[in-house]
Amino acid sequence: MGAEYSAVRGQGRADEAGSVLLSSVQFARTPAWNPAQALSELIGLAYEGLSEARPWFSLAERLRQLLGAFNVTITLYHHEDQPRDIQVMALDAHDRTDWDRAERDSRERFWHIDLLRPETVAPGTLIEFGPRDVEPDCAAYMASLGIGRCLRSCFAEPGGMRCWIDVVRGLRVSGQAFVEAERALLLDVLPHLSRALGLYARLKREEAEKAVYEGSLDHMALGCLLLDGNTRVLCVNRTARSIIDRQVGIEVRQGRLLAEERGVQQALEGAIAKVMRARMEAHAACPGELVRLRTRDGMLLGILVEPVPPEPYYQGEQVPSLILHLCELSQCEAVVQAPREHSPELIAQLFGLTRQEARLAAWLGAGQTISEAAGQMNIAVAAARNYSKNIYAKLGIKGQTDLVRLMCRSVALLR
Structure with a gap:
């Protein structure tokens, strides 16, 4: 999986090799920022990044702006035996550099240089390097990519996930070395990124477990609908959706599971209300309620209404409260x-x-x-x-x- 890039407006020009040489006007130091305000903003983005489609992209882009960088990359997965890392990258919209190719070339030609390998950076630490710190061939290659200085840091979580941040400045930025206040800002953010990464890893493990269990239910051809505290449908698994789409006389409409036959609908609503009351009254063992439904085309369906066990510190109308198991009893197909x-x-x-x-x-x-x-x-x-x-x-x-x-x-x- 290659790097993902931002589309942020800026100015730049390409050299003969197609790399971007960025002007000193665009990527000169940004106006002085308040350290406390900048840190507070980045801490917020560190935790908000958990839910982003590209994790911590907003953080990468804000770092790029604050530190006058033309490229900020967050490496979420790195392995020596893989051709490319999994990365989220924030860079100028006018940058036409093929960073995937640059990564492959770097691995093939310069991976013997420890300074370039992310795994040599320990969690919670910083290193800074540039063309002057590597052998001539590598220095020329970095210069062809417009790289002046790179500030690299690492953050990790107890489960073993380790990530890196690369803040890259262009060759033409005056005073390209990172000053102490900039290094301190990044160091102060790292503990929060480590905590956020722990939450992210736990969230992804739980999502993986959820996907496995959903797959098991589909494997057993058991339909499931999850209802909230207002008995509105929160989600429908693939099997339930398939059953409902095939049958005549049952549907999900306006967030409700509805049966065409009035008597069946009343029985279903009664079962849902009874199980919800039992859940609210914290009955230790609610056996659930069964409803039988014969569709207009003659198929027999069974619906089991059961409570979702309440969590003491997770309550409210939007919390998953009931689960409806849906099964075709007479569908031979x-x-x-x-x-x-x-x-x-x-x-x-x-x-x-x-x-x-x-x-x-x-x-x-x-x-x-x-x-x-x-x-x-x-x-x-x-x-x-x-x-x-x-x-x-x-x-x-x-x-x-x-x-x-x-x-x-x-x-x-x-x-």
């Missing part, structure tokens, strides 16, 4: 099509069957008769009976009833 199209190999692998035996097991497990299954497989009924005898013998079961039970217990592995 979801049960039959998936084994037929996707699972014969898994069934064969799990139960030690041949492919033809696995195909027959899928149809029989879905409730088809021997004749119906033979027709689906385009084989003779006699052949299907022989296959079924082999299946029962291999699995050590007596007949189709046991096979259906076994397939139902294995559905989580076979979908």
